Amino acid sequence: xxxxxxxxxxxxxxxxxxxxxxxxxxxxxxxxxxxxxxxxxxxxxxxxxxxxxxxxxxxxxxxxxxxxxxxxxxxxxxxxxxxxxxxxxxxxxxxxxxxxxxxxxxxxxxxxxxxxxx
Numbered sequence: 001x002x003x004x005x006x007x008x009x010x011x012x013x014x015x016x017x018x019x020x021x022x023x024x025x026x027x028x029x030x031x032x033x034x035x036x037x038x039x040x041x042x043x044x045x046x047x048x049x050x051x052x053x054x055x056x057x058x059x060x061x062x063x064x065x066x067x068x069x070x071x072x073x074x075x076x077x078x079x080x081x082x083x084x085x086x087x088x089x090x091x092x093x094x095x096x097x098x099x100x101x102x103x104x105x106x107x108x109x110x111x112x113x114x115x116x117x118x
Contacts, residue, residue, distance in 0.1 A: 001116040002036045006062050006071040013038070014063035015114075016073065017051035024059070025051065028067035031114075032092030038114040039081075039089040045108050052078045052112065060114060075117045086111045 007013060013031050016024045027048050031040045038060070042049050052058065059073040081089060089111040 003033055003038065003116060004074050007038070007060060007074065008033060010062045012063050012065055012067075014061045014067055014069050015040075015048065015078075016059035016061070017048050017078075018055050018057065019051060020054060026067060026069070028063050028065065030093065030097050032089065032096050034088075034092055036116070038076075039092055039111060040114070041089070041093060041109055041111050043108040044110050049080075049110065049112075053080065058114065060116070076114045077117065078112050078114050081111045081113050085113075089113070 011030075012028050014026050015029050016026050018024055025047065029040050029042075031038045033039075056077045056079060058076050058078045060076050061069045061073045062071040063069045
């Protein structure tokens with residue numbers, strides 16, 4: 001399924017991940033878009049990463065920089081990208097956000113991909 005029109009072209013998305021108890025947790029994110037999928041970077045010691053590792057089902061909605069949701073949620077699946085796919089995800093984020101080019105790299109950073117459900 002392609003990226004929904006309400007998400008495409010936005011600056012921020014609200015990513016909803018789920019705790020083991022089923023409680024939803026919203027997080028605003030920077031993201032890049034390519035070939036019908038979204039890409040983002042996070043640290044592997046952050047909650048959203050751990051929640052995705054345990055449950056890849058997520059919801060994605062457009063939002064403001066501070067996380068105020070501005071549109072509907074869309075069901076999607078997130079996956080942790082293998083290291084050989086990181087360069088293209090990083091390039092996409094660097095093209096969209098100039099701040100992403102600054103050297104905030106950590107050995108804990110990893111890239112993830114979101115694919116929307118049909």
